[in-house]
Amino acid sequence: MKTVAGVDLGGNAINYTFLNSEEQFLIQGLCEYPARSREGPEICLKQIAEGLEIAAAKAGVSLADTLVVGLDTPGPASADGVLSAEGSTNFLHPDWSGFDIRENLARKLGKHVTYLNDGNAGALWGHFVIFGANGPGTSISAIIGTGLGGGVIINGHVVKGRKGFGGELGHVLIPYQSIRGIDGVKPQCNCGRTGDLESLCSLTAIENSLLPLFLPQYPGHELGKLGNLHQAAKLVRGLAENGDAMSKEIFRVQAHALGLFFDEMVNTFDPDALIVGGGALETKKDFQHWFLDEIRAGMPTQRQEQADIPIHVMPNGDTAGARGAAIDALQFARASSGSRL
16 A cells, blocks of 8 residues: 655654555554654664654555655745755754755655644645545635644645745734733744734743733632732633633634734735634634634624635644645645656
8 A cells, every 4th residue: 555654853762654545544643752852863763764663553554665755844945945054943963963864864864754833734735634635625724833843735835935934824923912801011022023923822922921921810729829920811711712811802812813924914815714623722612713703703793795604713733733744745746757656
């Protein structure tokens, strides 16, 4: 059986999957192996190769029949997988600076390797759930985590851009001043911008902007008693899911920020689907439905022709990167001459 593989490289772990020609994933859930990326490229690439062998055995496939390996990593990196000379939080070892991870992994494995950043890989997985691997259609995905990732998919293909920075949706500026209840706030993003989507819709935004705004309005709140905003930010989702008033207000602000952003995307791309994912939405269904309703409430009035664009929650968020990377590999394999996929 001919397959492709997906490899999601994080700072601490590598997650794997395999995909066959019927667009069936052969590994359900996480299949992880230690990344050791902080020890440099040589050790990390060895870890990727070792873990891939283990994952192939788990999937019941032979690596000899794996035509293409899809790789995704955190950025910043070029569209072809050359890591930024400035490095990132996941690639601190000096040997990663300017390292061509796609080409070097291809040499290590003796196979063609495709590359996406982790946000675009997640977006491609979200698109696949709705449209299939080669389905037409345009989708916009926003993935809420420590930061705000995502991507733009047009006719089934990732928009990477000239230098690989296509789909950096977290750094799109939004008219945040129109969001109810945040008067006087000037949300700062780690990128240096004021008022981009990530500055209001991320775990970092909860810590840096939203908890400092709302805690004084709720004297005696249990999160205020912690005396540690970093710790408190991680507890907001669970409290919001269980009905805590302040925590739900924080998530309402995030949903309304997404509504403003999606309005910009609707008027730029006229997409077929809007998709939200990430840890913030790893919740019960009723909370997800409430959050999607709040996104709608935060959107300016839409044209009648565009008001029915659906908003979906991305499933299986913890496997999204590996699955998106595998889909990218499948698309490449199908486009290559002589492919049996």
